[in-house]
Amino acid sequence: MKAPLLDVSNLHVCFGEHKAVKGLDFTLHRHETLALVGESGSGKSATALAILRLIEHEGGSITQGRIRLFGDETHDLTALTDKQMQAIRGRLVSMVFQEPMTALNPVMTIGQQLFEALGKEQAITHRALQRLAIESLERVKVPHAAHRLRQYPHELSGGQRQRVLIAMALAAKPNLLIADEPSTALDVTTQAEILALLRQLQEETGMSVLFITHDMGVVSEIADRVVVLKDGHKIEEASVSALFDTPREPYTRLLMEAAPRLGAGSPAPPKASAPVLDVSDLVTIYPGRRPHPFAPRQEVRAVDGVSLHIGHAETLGLVGESGCGKSSLARSILRLTPIHAGAIRLDGRDVSLLKGRHLLPMRRAVQMIFQDPFAALNPRLPAWNLVTEPALIHGLVKERERRDLAVTLLEEVALGSEHLERYPHQFSGGQRQRLCIARALSVRPRLIIADEPVSALDVSIAKQVTELLQELQQRLGLSLLFITHDVAVVERVSHRLAVMLGGRIVETGSTSQVLASPQHDYTRQLIEAVPHVEPRRQAPRSPMLSAL
Numbered sequence: 001m002k003a004p005l006l007d008v009s010n011l012h013v014c015f016g017e018h019k020a021v022k023g024l025d026f027t028l029h030r031h032e033t034l035a036l037v038g039e040s041g042s043g044k045s046a047t048a049l050a051i052l053r054l055i056e057h058e059g060g061s062i063t064q065g066r067i068r069l070f071g072d073e074t075h076d077l078t079a080l081t082d083k084q085m086q087a088i089r090g091r092l093v094s095m096v097f098q099e100p101m102t103a104l105n106p107v108m109t110i111g112q113q114l115f116e117a118l119g120k121e122q123a124i125t126h127r128a129l130q131r132l133a134i135e136s137l138e139r140v141k142v143p144h145a146a147h148r149l150r151q152y153p154h155e156l157s158g159g160q161r162q163r164v165l166i167a168m169a170l171a172a173k174p175n176l177l178i179a180d181e182p183s184t185a186l187d188v189t190t191q192a193e194i195l196a197l198l199r200q201l202q203e204e205t206g207m208s209v210l211f212i213t214h215d216m217g218v219v220s221e222i223a224d225r226v227v228v229l230k231d232g233h234k235i236e237e238a239s240v241s242a243l244f245d246t247p248r249e250p251y252t253r254l255l256m257e258a259a260p261r262l263g264a265g266s267p268a269p270p271k272a273s274a275p276v277l278d279v280s281d282l283v284t285i286y287p288g289r290r291p292h293p294f295a296p297r298q299e300v301r302a303v304d305g306v307s308l309h310i311g312h313a314e315t316l317g318l319v320g321e322s323g324c325g326k327s328s329l330a331r332s333i334l335r336l337t338p339i340h341a342g343a344i345r346l347d348g349r350d351v352s353l354l355k356g357r358h359l360l361p362m363r364r365a366v367q368m369i370f371q372d373p374f375a376a377l378n379p380r381l382p383a384w385n386l387v388t389e390p391a392l393i394h395g396l397v398k399e400r401e402r403r404d405l406a407v408t409l410l411e412e413v414a415l416g417s418e419h420l421e422r423y424p425h426q427f428s429g430g431q432r433q434r435l436c437i438a439r440a441l442s443v444r445p446r447l448i449i450a451d452e453p454v455s456a457l458d459v460s461i462a463k464q465v466t467e468l469l470q471e472l473q474q475r476l477g478l479s480l481l482f483i484t485h486d487v488a489v490v491e492r493v494s495h496r497l498a499v500m501l502g503g504r505i506v507e508t509g510s511t512s513q514v515l516a517s518p519q520h521d522y523t524r525q526l527i528e529a530v531p532h533v534e535p536r537r538q539a540p541r542s543p544m545l546s547a548l
Contacts, residue, residue, distance in 0.1 A: 159322025317494030
């Protein structure tokens with residue numbers, strides 16, 4: 001048996017009257033990866049924050065229990081002051097947070113933030129810091145690492161920001177890495193690289209990993225043991241092989257069944273029809289940064305000659321790695337980003353040259369569901385106001401009719417009238433995404449562009465949201481452009497599939513055809529990188545990681 005590194009005993013965490021963690025016990029051994037698994041609200045992130053003693057900064061408190069960290073000396077983390085914890089965080093225990101845009105400082109360059117993490121423990125020259133920072137970014141597969149040092153977080157894709165966070169967390173080579181949903185924002189190929197990187201670093205340094213996730217495929221790939229949480233309680237604990245072979249609890253089985261599985265089949269295609277959306281040779285260029293003040297800007301071709309079409313009541317899945325141009329294409333179609341060439345036709349009408357108020361009819365016909373529902377909703381407005389605002393803007397409803405429309409819209413997305421007066425922070429992540437769907441439906445659009453609509457949701461809620469979109473599509477005749485980095489999810493919802501790489505569509509066809517016999521090397525890489533929910537299908541693990 002390995003020596004313990006972390007021991008959590010009888011942990012209770014509260015936010016005011018709400019008990020988030022209730023009597024949690026587990027031990028994490030040296031060189032081991034322990035997965036904490038459960039739906040949103042199960043207590044996973046609260047446990048992680050309690051270990052780092054950041055829970056007090058989030059309005060919570062540890063009301064009972066002990067958290068002991070073993071090393072050269074034993075630390076009772078629950079008894080330390082905040083100043084004493086500052087010597088622990090980063091050096092002995094580090095954390096990769098779920099939302100990289102929130103965790104990174106928006107007014108500091110990537111280089112400045114890495115310098116801060118790398119230079120914390122030792123005096124070091126600026127040139128040496130730069131070299132270490134570049135090596136740190138290259139280690140986590142950030143492209144053009146030297147150039148990234150001068151950029152700010154908003155200039156990077158979601159996946160690139162997450163990799164920067166991982167580089168910062170690993171800078172001091174901690175004994176324990178807490179990874180809170182670190183692969184949620186990553187495409188499957190990058191996710192596979194990050195998981196392989198964590199295993200490699202674990203073998204090199206002997207660090208332990210507490211891996212928080214809702215993705216059972218990731219659990220089967222990286223974990224040695226699993227603790228399943230539900231409503232703050234530990235309901236099951238087992239080795240990863242035992243858990244997947246013979247799960248004891250019905251809740252554990254539900255988590256496994258909700259996980260999207262590649263090969264489960266795609267929906268039956270709708271009847272052929274004239275395209276609702278027809279995009280031809282679309283080009284979108286962003287002005288890049290100047291290498292030096294007197295140099296010309298280096299342009300970035302985010303969308304490079306893309307052509308696609310979507311029929312009536314059809315879903316086109318758009319899949320590709322972070323930074324490939326998926327979201328830029330979506331924003332270009334909506335005319336939120338200027339286009340430089342090509343044509344966009346909606347029901348046969350060219351809308352690529354429309355400006356100002358002439359864009360309003362097009363904006364009514366095409367609505368968008370964004371990746372982060374909390375950021376997409378005004379925190380100061382109640383639900384009835386939020387979901388009816390587009391209908392009011394387009395003159396489809398009078399002020400006195402808004403509440404009646406809101407009731408109808410909420411019922412369409414399986415929310416009741418009791419939610420009318422609630423504000424965004426009073427909803428769960430899945431419910432907030434339902435509000436965004438209801439808002440998009442308020443103007444009865446012809447096409448909905450869903451940009452990573454379930455990537456921030458746990459698997460059971462994600463399944464509910466995708467099933468809701470499919471049900472609405474069948475009932476209302478909606479066309480969907482479903483953008484995601486999750487190949488298994490895209491198979492579940494899409495009739496046809498387009499694969500994007502470097503701003504271009506490299507392969508397209510029916511979903512079943514593309515996934516069964518991919519023609520492009522990148523498509524094959526995407527499919528091979530999808531984690532499976534059965535551990536025995538994974539590649540053999542190293543002896544260090546598999547020994548319990």
